[in-house]
Amino acid sequence: MDTQMDKKRMVSILSNDNAQRYKYLLKEVVNLGEIWILTDEQGCVMLSTDEEDCVPIWPNKEFAELWATGDWQDCEPQAITLKKWHSHWTDGLADDELAIAVFPVPDQDGLVVYPDEFDYELTALGRKKLAG
Numbered sequence: 001m002d003t004q005m006d007k008k009r010m011v012s013i014l015s016n017d018n019a020q021r022y023k024y025l026l027k028e029v030v031n032l033g034e035i036w037i038l039t040d041e042q043g044c045v046m047l048s049t050d051e052e053d054c055v056p057i058w059p060n061k062e063f064a065e066l067w068a069t070g071d072w073q074d075c076e077p078q079a080i081t082l083k084k085w086h087s088h089w090t091d092g093l094a095d096d097e098l099a100i101a102v103f104p105v106p107d108q109d110g111l112v113v114y115p116d117e118f119d120y121e122l123t124a125l126g127r128k129k130l131a132g
Contacts, residue, residue: 005062013063018111021103028059030125033082035089036064038075045075047101049109054101055093056110067104082122090119 013024029035036058038045047054058064064077080089093100093115100118104110113121 005060010062014066014105018102018108021105022111022113025057025059025103026121026125029082029122030129032060034079035059035082035085036061036077036079038064038068038072039078040072040075045072046098047104047109049099049101049112052099052112053097054099054109054112056101056104058103063103063105066106069106082126086119086122090115 013021016024037055044055047056056067058067058077061077061079068075068077099112099114101110102113102118
């Protein structure tokens with residue numbers, strides 16, 4: 001889904017703390033059915049925090065594009081369906097001992113979570129949505 005987000009709304013979301021952006025990302029991912037990463041010619045972009053090597057993820061293309069500057073200016077946002085995330089990415093990240101940097105913004109790495117924890121949160125929220 002490629003809908004443009006209102007700039008005012010983007011600024012508001014970007015000003016949220018890590019926990020608020022995490023909640024926002026979970027809701028958006030469940031509603032839209034996709035997670036956004038950045039890729040380059042070598043594959044998925046990664047970042048290192050003080051304690052973990054992470055794959056950064058975003059709730060939509062516009063937020064991922066904000067991160068594609070400096071050393072990452074040649075990176076492209078790529079959507080991963082929620083179905084593919086559950087079937088391939090969760091176990092793949094865990095097997096590679098990688099964490100997830102949830103919704104990093106300029107000057108902040110985002111909340112770091114483990115793939116199984118993130119998958120659990122997505123699944124629980126998805127069930128809630130279905131139960132309505």
